[in-house]
Amino acid sequence: MTKLWGGRFQKSAESWVDEFGASIGFDQQLVLEDITGSVAHVTMLGKCGILPQADVTAILAGLATLQDKAVKGELVFEVANEDIHLNLEKMLIDEIGPVGGKLHTGRSRNDQVATDMHLFLKNRVTEIIELLTAFQQTIVAQAEQHVETIAPGYTHLQRAQPISFAHHLLTYFWMLERDKARFTESLKRIDISPLGAGAMAGTTFPIDRELSAELLGFSSVYANSMDAVSDRDFIVEFLSNSSLVMAHLSRFAEEIILWSTDEFKFIELDDAFSTGSSIMPQKKNPDMAELIRGKTGRVYGNLMGLLTVLKGTPLTYNKDMQEDKEGMFDTVHTLVGSLKIFEGMVRTMTVNTKRLHEAVHSDFSNATELADYLATKGMPFREAHEVTGKLVFTCIQRGYYLLDLPLADMQKESALIEADVYDVLAPTAAVSRRNSLGGTGFTQVAAQLAQAKQLLG
Template sequence: MIVGVDDKSLTENSAATNRTSLWGGRFAGGPSEALARLSVSVQFDWRLAPYDLAGSRAHARVLARAGLLDAEELGRVLAALDDLEAACASGEFRPTIDDEDVHTALERGMLERLGTLGGKLRAGRSRNDQVATDLRLYLRDHARGVAERLVELADALVEQAERHVDTPAPGMTHVQHAQPVTFGHWLLAHVQPLLRDLERLRDWDARTAISPLGAGALAGSSLPLDPVQVAKELGFTASAANSMDAVADRDFVAEFLFVTSLIGVHLSRLGEEVVLWTSQEFGWVELDDSFATGSSIMPQKKNADIAELARGKSGRLVGGLVAVLTMLKGLPLTYDRDMQEDKEPVFDAVDTLQLLLPALAGMISTMTVRVDRLAAAAPVGFTLATEVADWLVVKGVPFREAHEITGKLVALCVARDCALDEVSDEDLTLVSPHLDAGVRDVLSVRSALAARTTPGSTGPGPVADQLATAIDKLAGWRTWATEVVVPR
């Protein structure tokens, strides 16, 4: 792991360092302080250092195969890269503001170790193809970290669902009681979007596994390099088909931010439900003390802050996507400095999800579900009305008419302030001759749930099937999330 840096540490370290620049021969003087401060990106792109070093190893080997480094030079370069990586990881080597970016800082480190030999690594590559490669490597690596955290949250939901396969609850539409469901079914409804998020990450990864290294600034290189071999060494599936597109393409950034934005939306919806479930008005769920907060003035409060932060942080994830799309929309080919703005949103997205997902997983896994309150709420609001309409359909009544009859029955209950099963046999027939005492067979939550036997529905049987499928899929995703995609 590379030790991080910030603006303060850059400023403190800069005075003791001689400037290393990757450009400047054409200029009579150095950049103004205002330009230098605007241009510097090393305070945030330093986290790309391990990936830049991995690319440098592959590039050194391809230079040796091209006859541009002899065997002794290659050995010294690879040893220096290993030493520099260790120094970066320990914090012994750190960038300064004079380094401008991660590439400049690492070249300085190589020059300090190798003298002029350290400058040979720059042959045949540009910061344009370097940064595009580094960012792809970083995101492919960290996407799996996000996937691992997603699996943990899905596991927590699945474990809770296993406890509530047949726990009745009032399913809702328009935040109004609609039809009875099992709470396990409801929890698994939050697992499904997470599974889709995992699929999107894998699909994204397949499109991102293309190496830009070898494209140079935009036109490739006249040196006898081998981009295909470099791609293979770095764990990519292929090298870029067009050198201009290789350095200009940030689709992989925008698509990654779309995936993380959608993850944020899914987490926000889950968070909103937990806020409702834990409210006094619902009272269906009690959060563990270790995953709730209190009030500085009201001693009785127990707040679902993790759930609320899940809602709030979705805004910054969506904002990052909008920022990058807006930045890209008018850029001519190939590289433009605007593209420096592609990194902070993805770094922030990764950091946000790595922080949020474990907290949500802990909150879900430790919460206590109030089965008694859920069961009591399940029939409230005439949630069994559809069972009456379906019962009439089975008797041969067209659904349009059955719907009308059931609506009149509900209206009678509202007027008399009674439940559906409290209407007398005489009043049933007054509502409609199609209604009789036989309808009472379907006027229970248990019978309503048991009747749902089709795949994907809320009955205990289908819910058990959904659980088995989810558990099997998550086992596969757990394996994918721990794959090593950036070889040394």
């Protein structure tokens, strides 16, 4: 098959070479964006008098036909035509005749593919922001049910202090809020039009780049034609932002996995987000959480892959940059799927409040309360810390917890300890008293929930 760019060549590559160099296997995902860009481009060519209106009308009709076929999944792409741009141009010529070849007037595949990716990410980032918001809403809904559910808080994966379970859940709300802010900010750098930059130096045709940008819904155009075709910062930024979201999801997934074990039993996942074993009938595995934890690595890999591709490429376009797409597509697919799965997983999970109650009444996570109690009585905190540590050791030796230790034994370590200490050591009291700004106290958590709802609007 003769290439659309083949006039200078006397010899064709073998088919396996074409297959190695072709991108149509993955960039066909840009089909609608490519057609959208072409519609804007040819409309602009007509407005500027570069193409006669009859040609513009014919090309627009042909593009409309291709778009309809694309939506219906009826387009057949060929490796011999390399990429989405040449495939569509060949289809357009087949559809309306040689006039279809005029579509490429005043543009290059270099600015064309950059335009496609800007359009693609603009739409997908908007979708991702909506998914992040939906997940936040689910977290808030679960948190509202568990403001006064007391759970063990951890540091080093060891029991630390009792907390409101809602407070724990809302931690992820704020992570996602920062993720949303990063994606929203990145839209400023995605929402720029490269169209009309040509191969790298602009064009001699009297085009109107601002008109093209307006037709495509872009807020601005690249000021430098070389930057327009070589910039992939916006994809790197997308991959970086996505990596942070996946890091947050992976941390949450790890906790979901731990909480659902028999050792914790803090939650139970819905059957729809669990799987069984082919050999062990009793198993209920948190596979979706595990898979999201695993997929985090591939998103990180996509980021590092593109950074490595870009680190040594001179200006402007190089074939290396064909490697910018697969990781981008894969990350979009992975992130969108992970957010949808996680939202459903959290929305349908059952919190085992009885088990959480048992957990906080059978540990030493209230030890800080005793140290604080002594400090409020005038004992230096460092001394209070030591006294409390000795009492914890006494409990361990006797098989007690602090609430079980007789007052007389406590008073052997400090005469400042009185009968009211048992009220202070109660887990509910321990949580409710922590009302510093942003703390786990019930009134603070309620305020945090109100703030979260206000942000969700």
